[in-house]
Amino acid sequence: MKSTGYQNYGWRGRWLGWRNTMLGSPRFQRFAQSIPLLRPIARRRARALFDLVAGFTYSQILAACIETGLLDLLAEGPRDSASVALRLDLPIAGAERLLRGAAALGLVERLRGGWALGSDGAALRGNRGIGEMIAHHHLLYADLADPVALLRRGGGGGALSRHWHYAEAAGQGDSADVAGYSRLMAASQPLVAAQALDAYPLHRHRRLLDVGGGEGAFLSAVAARHDRLRLGLFDLPAVAARATQAFESAGLGGRTDVFGGDFLRDPLPTGYDIISLIRVLHDHDDAPAFALLRQIHAALPPGGTVLIAEPMARTPGAEPAGDAYFGFYLLAMGSGRPRSAGEIRAMLRAAGFVASRVRRTAMPLTTRVIVARRQ
Ligand SMILES: CC(C)=CCC/C(C)=C/CC/C(C)=C/C=C/C(C)=C/C=C/C=C(C)/C=C/C=C(C)/C=C/C=C(C)/C=C/CC(C)(C)O
Ligand SMILES: C[S@@+](CC[C@H](N)C(=O)[O-])C[C@H]1O[C@@H](n2cnc3c(N)ncnc32)[C@H](O)[C@@H]1O
Numbered sequence: 001m002k003s004t005g006y007q008n009y010g011w012r013g014r015w016l017g018w019r020n021t022m023l024g025s026p027r028f029q030r031f032a033q034s035i036p037l038l039r040p041i042a043r044r045r046a047r048a049l050f051d052l053v054a055g056f057t058y059s060q061i062l063a064a065c066i067e068t069g070l071l072d073l074l075a076e077g078p079r080d081s082a083s084v085a086l087r088l089d090l091p092i093a094g095a096e097r098l099l100r101g102a103a104a105l106g107l108v109e110r111l112r113g114g115w116a117l118g119s120d121g122a123a124l125r126g127n128r129g130i131g132e133m134i135a136h137h138h139l140l141y142a143d144l145a146d147p148v149a150l151l152r153r154g155g156g157g158g159a160l161s162r163h164w165h166y167a168e169a170a171g172q173g174d175s176a177d178v179a180g181y182s183r184l185m186a187a188s189q190p191l192v193a194a195q196a197l198d199a200y201p202l203h204r205h206r207r208l209l210d211v212g213g214g215e216g217a218f219l220s221a222v223a224a225r226h227d228r229l230r231l232g233l234f235d236l237p238a239v240a241a242r243a244t245q246a247f248e249s250a251g252l253g254g255r256t257d258v259f260g261g262d263f264l265r266d267p268l269p270t271g272y273d274i275i276s277l278i279r280v281l282h283d284h285d286d287a288p289a290f291a292l293l294r295q296i297h298a299a300l301p302p303g304g305t306v307l308i309a310e311p312m313a314r315t316p317g318a319e320p321a322g323d324a325y326f327g328f329y330l331l332a333m334g335s336g337r338p339r340s341a342g343e344i345r346a347m348l349r350a351a352g353f354v355a356s357r358v359r360r361t362a363m364p365l366t367t368r369v370i371v372a373r374r375q
Pocket of ligand 1: 123124127130133164191279280282283329333363366
């Protein structure tokens with residue numbers, strides 16, 4: 001089928017029209033595969049497309065590696081198939097099928113007579129929290145089973161929105177509602193905290209309030225780096241109660257003040273010269289997200305700082321993480337959207353903040369950081 005209308009979009013539209021006609025033509029594809037100079041490009045593109053098509057299968061092999069504990073087992077040392085099968089409680093044929101699949105994905109590596117952890121398996125185990133993320137993905141995949149239906153109904157209403165109780169349910173949830181997501185957030189905080197703190201060291205500040213601070217994992221990381229900073233945490237009452245307990249058991253009770261409340265309804269505590277929002281803003285649709293920024297503006301003194309850390313849309317080199325993964329994750333959750341750094345800076349400006357800056361992070365795929373000041 002011939003595409004039309006590209007010529008209405010200037011030279012770039014015309015170029016895309018021509019390029020897509022070529023790429024979509026079976027004759028051109030056969031031609032490219034037959035020319036030695038073009039063949040590697042054709043193979044690379046085919047491989048990338050195959051990975052996109054097969055992605056769910058790869059993810060489920062990874063999920064099986066996590067659920068069975070295969071990567072942890074091989075981290076203890078190499079093993080042969082029979083001993084893997086025994087420890088994973090799988091039939092030997094099943095264990096070998098999993099080992100071969102995982103080896104093809106770089107999670108496991110063949111050794112003569114056995115199997116070792118692969119390079120990606122080793123890197124994955126080095127990032128605490130990814131395992132928990134993978135383990136909870138069955139909720140996301142259940143919601144994405146019919147992506148078109150999800151898009152048509154505007155998101156939410158499924159397993160993820162029940163998991164993230166605050167996403168669609170008004171009210172605050174009892175402690176059972178919040179335990180699952182609070183544990184997941186605490187476990188995955190190492191993916192975020194070190195990067196945020198490397199990007200924006202807090203030496204200049206005296207009192208930090210972490211809004212939507214969960215069980216306090218971010219503030220615990222802050223406390224380990226900055227021993228003179230006074231710390232405050234604000235979250236829904238059931239989560240705040242978990243934070244109080246966590247600070248007591250970590251010996252941080254004397255340095256922290258914990259506030260339970262709803263940041264869309266209750267005023268935030270004052271007296272802090274910096275307020276952080278770690279993986280919070282993208283959870284909320286534009287109107288509540290803007291209201292939250294206004295609340296923070298009202299709670300800060302003149303010259304006070306707001307720090308936002310979360311994955312963002314249109315991050316160069318990490319585009320699929322923002323708009324594809326988090327775009328559809330938050331759609332399934334039923335609230336919020338990933339925003340680009342530009343969109344967040346515009347919201348900050350509209351909320352009365354000035355001098356917003358994107359601070360460089362080591363792994364923008366998972367964490368970008370923006371700071372701004374109240375005038
Ligand atoms: C030693 C030799 C031989 C060679 C060296 C060569 C070399 C230099 C290799 C580099 C090795 C290296 C340093 C690898 C590092 C790998 C790293 C850092 C990998 C990190 C991967 C991170 C991943 C996959 C993160 C995934 C995060 C996810 C899925 C997060 C999900 C978050 C969610 C769902 C949050 C929900 C919160 C809500 C609701 C949105 O608010
Ligand atoms: C995605 S979690 C992030 C937790 C933590 N900042 C982190 O990065 O690990 C969002 C947090 O915001 C809290 N939250 C959501 N809506 C809230 C509201 N209306 N008032 C107060 N806290 C809220 C949740 O309870 C949860 O702890």
